[in-house]
């Protein structure tokens with residue numbers, strides 16, 4: 001199939017020397033270029049406040065690519081071609097002075113300006129205003145903003161209002177990089193292209209759903225940011241909520257951005273809040289203490305560089321909720337995410353109900369349900385656990401769980417699984433919003449999170465401790481065990 005032509009873009013990257021840009025964004029752009037997906041006259045303007053010239057900037061990006069792109073994928077000629085697209089402008093984002101130079105950079109070009117705000121959300125509003133005043137924008141301009149949008153509902157409304165006073169919603173691309181992950185997009189195909197699953201996807205066939213997003217990393221020098229946020233705001237409000245929506249939403253009538261986003265909003269509205277007595281039983285907050293990671297000793301959260309030793313910020317959260325609608329009534333959704341877990345693992349497990357009548361060995365009753373395991377990372381793939389008869393003359397009718405396994409790397413050996421940012425940047429360039437989060441999604445998600453935080457604050461309890469390298473506080477295991485279930489950690 002022919003590669004779809006991507007229109008030429010002038011990309012203005014704010015925060016061009018920041019962590020995200022250097023670790024992820026240039027690598028993603030380079031891969032797009034290498035794959036022939038950037039139009040020949042696409043250009044990138046790096047904006048930062050460091051007093052360097054374009055050559056020094058290009059050198060910094062080259063060094064970043066050395067670290068973030070696999071050696072076998074770094075082809076000299078293609079790296080040079082990519083580097084040639086880069087320009088640099090020193091700018092204090094908060095001051096309107098200097099913005100005219102962005103407009104001048106574009107003078108005579110017919111390509112719309114795409115602005116990527118890889119900066120803290122507190123700067124989104126002022127940058128948008130300055131771009132407008134500097135005469136940099138027109139109706140075709142686009143703006144890409146990073147998560148998290150705000151700290152709570154109130155601040156997110158303020159930020160969204162500020163962006164919205166300059167850009168229309170159709171011009172705004174709110175990134176949640178989990179939506180760019182290959183397997184997350186595959187959820188749409190899995191659910192809506194396969195009647196086998198589509199027809200079973202409800203409370204009469206599914207007993208419960210688990211979502212785990214476990215990270216091995218700790219705070220990685222981001223204490224200042226992370227301690228203000230915590231795992232609930234940093235990971236649940238956006239990434240885990242989006243995963244939950246993709247699992248729980250009704251079939252959209254087509255793949256248009258708004259059809260999909262309308263359905264996601266309905267899920268967020270139907271999500272049962274955790275309040276009252278449920279605060280004691282249905283949610284666990286944790287904070288890691290020293291332990292091990294990858295076989296090496298690592299410090300606890302309160303011993304990290306720059307730490308405030310009194311911090312009660314959670315680095316782990318697990319909870320049980322429900323989507324209160326006809327499809328999902330009575331189906332618990334168990335979610336957990338944490339830093340310094342034993343392995344990096346993001347997966348969704350759909351547990352199907354047992355047969356109405358059971359005829360096999362009563363000791364094996366616990367085995368007797370199908371599970372669909374959707375692995376986001378690592379080892380992207382889908383695994384359906386089915387029960388078969390154990391082979392051998394001495395086994396009688398003993399059951400054995402076995403996988404029907406689709407490993408994306410093995411099934412499509414020639415296809416490279418792109419990083420989430422590659423997909424997302426490409427979609428911005430093509431002007432397609434279906435993988436981006438609409439304002440009301442952000443706000444409904446904050447509403448739910450704010451209620452939970454208010455509940456935590458009213459109880460005033462510190463997070464439970466867990467050693468780095470463990471699966472979180474024991475009470476997160478007790479939370480699911482009380483329902484006669486356990487977290488599924490196999491694949």
Ligand SMILES: NC(=O)C1=CN([C@@H]2O[C@H](COP(=O)(O)OP(=O)(O)OC[C@H]3O[C@@H](n4cnc5c(N)ncnc54)[C@H](OP(=O)(O)O)[C@@H]3O)[C@@H](O)[C@H]2O)C=CC1
Pocket residue numbers: 014015016017018019020021048049050091092093094117118119120121123146147148
């Ligand atoms: N890093 C990550 O892994 C992730 C980040 N994000 C989001 O991406 C965005 C960027 O994050 P990250 O790269 O980590 O942040 P960084 O702080 O590393 O980068 C932001 C950059 O903006 C620059 N900057 C800040 N204020 C000004 C100003 N007034 N004028 C000019 N430059 C300024 C900083 O410059 P200086 O260095 O000079 O201070 C810094 O280089 C944030 O919204 C974050 O929440 C989202 C998901 C993951």
Ligand SMILES: O=C1O[C@H](COP(=O)(O)O)[C@@H](O)[C@H](O)[C@H]1O
Pocket residue numbers: 177215217234235346
């Ligand atoms: O947005 C964020 O995501 C990362 C985890 O992303 P992943 O793609 O590596 O799973 C997380 O570490 C970070 O704290 C958070 O801000």
